[in-house]
Amino acid sequence: MAVSIELTKEYGYVVLVLVAYVFLNLWMGFQVGKARRKYKVFYPTMYAIESENKDAKLFNCVQRGHQNSLEWMPVFFVILLLGGLQHPTIAAGLGGIYIVARFFYFKGYATGVPDNRLKIG
Secondary structure, three states, X not given: OOOOOOOOOOHHHHHHHHHHHXXXXXXXXXXXXXXXXXXXXXXXXOOOOOOOOOXXXXXXXXXXXXXXXXXXXXXXXXXXXXXXXXXXXXXXXXXXXXXXXXXXXXXXXXXXXXXXHHOOO
């Protein structure tokens, strides 16, 4: 049984949002790289240990902000792409809001105070 899916031109907005999220995650990855150099946490260490590094919490907050975003990426992509099939403009709009929220989540988390991840602006 063959299934045919017709994509509307508005589905392009969904793809644009997906690409924007990829770029946001790349930017977060660069921030983690900068934090590695700044706090002297070298590969392959994933998280710093407080007994070995006085700035462990600061680095770990930057790392967790990015890691959490990566963990939720597949869920976001599936919801965005499938929801966009029926309602592309709504999916793209909500996806754009999610990306902005993710940016502020990361910026707040990267301050070194985990509770700041829940504040926008």
